[in-house]
Amino acid sequence: MATVGVLCARVRVEEKQLMAALAEAGAASTPLPPADVPLPIGPPPSSPAPSETPFSPVGIVVDRCQDRVAAAAILTACRALGALTLDAGLAATGDRLAVATALAAAGLPRPRTRLACSPEAALAAFAELGYPGTLLPLTAGAAPVVLLDADVAEAVLEHRAVLGAPREALALVQAGAPEAAARTTVVVVDGRAVATVGEAAALPPAALLLAEAAAGAIGGSMAGVEIAWEAGAPVVWDIDSVPEYRHAVPLATARGQSVAAAIAAAAVRLAAGVRTARARVAGVQIGFGEPHWGRDGREVRDGVVLSA
Numbered sequence: 001m002a003t004v005g006v007l008c009a010r011v012r013v014e015e016k017q018l019m020a021a022l023a024e025a026g027a028a029s030t031p032l033p034p035a036d037v038p039l040p041i042g043p044p045p046s047s048p049a050p051s052e053t054p055f056s057p058v059g060i061v062v063d064r065c066q067d068r069v070a071a072a073a074i075l076t077a078c079r080a081l082g083a084l085t086l087d088a089g090l091a092a093t094g095d096r097l098a099v100a101t102a103l104a105a106a107g108l109p110r111p112r113t114r115l116a117c118s119p120e121a122a123l124a125a126f127a128e129l130g131y132p133g134t135l136l137p138l139t140a141g142a143a144p145v146v147l148l149d150a151d152v153a154e155a156v157l158e159h160r161a162v163l164g165a166p167r168e169a170l171a172l173v174q175a176g177a178p179e180a181a182a183r184t185t186v187v188v189v190d191g192r193a194v195a196t197v198g199e200a201a202a203l204p205p206a207a208l209l210l211a212e213a214a215a216g217a218i219g220g221s222m223a224g225v226e227i228a229w230e231a232g233a234p235v236v237w238d239i240d241s242v243p244e245y246r247h248a249v250p251l252a253t254a255r256g257q258s259v260a261a262a263i264a265a266a267a268v269r270l271a272a273g274v275r276t277a278r279a280r281v282a283g284v285q286i287g288f289g290e291p292h293w294g295r296d297g298r299e300v301r302d303g304v305v306l307s308a
Helices: 013-024 068-080 096-105 119-129 150-163 205-217 259-280
Strands: 003-007 029-032 058-063 084-086 113-116 133-137 145-147 171-175 184-189 192-198 222-230 233-240
Touching (some): 084 259, 096 171, 096 205, 096 233, 113 119, 119 150, 119 171, 133 150, 145 150, 184 259, 205 222
Antiparallel strands (some): 113 171, 133 171, 184 192, 184 222, 222 233
């Protein structure tokens, strides 16, 4: 099968577990650092032999990059080159506004949220939604800011406006600020909840189904869906593109399978799907060593052929 690239700045505990699981599943893997090497934009129009880079032999990329700005760009370039990706979909290459919009369009329960494009708009949103509230920077993965009252909110927003980049003035204002102990991250891989991370008690089936639906709504093949509670019902609080899972607790429905093993199994299934598609569809060989499939008459999402 194609070599699996693990996109990460450094190989931490989670990445070591993943690469060990890939080896156990019979898949070759290699870490892909998100720096130092330039990437071509799309396949060369007439070059039979693309330039050699650490990405060249890779056909499948698993997103484990903490730098979300770099990851979004690299994943986009990888897909253009024909690589298949395991990532959090919109949360991997978009921003929190795109994620919130997709979740709302899918009718999934979320806290009340407003888009604020200025400090004044953010203060008005907090006044409407109430304190405490949470400021969510648009960049996926950026740390949320809990604001307890109007004085704190005014100081924080002024600081961000004066010292931050212009984009810092844009953010989501989300009602509420649940403690960490009241939130649980559900790790969803390939459409199935496989483990939980957090201090909250075991989640009921409805919360797990909500996490799976959220991952599907953003097109994520692998994501951490943070579940909170509002009036006794689960809501999608946030999406973690690269959840830490070294202390994850496997769910009974996963039959004891670890998160790393679930990701490795998904990569193997993805590779098997590529082989099946290759036998049925004529592909064009490009830089990553995997075909770039034609889209006419075939359903393709995120570079993955869903039907042939």
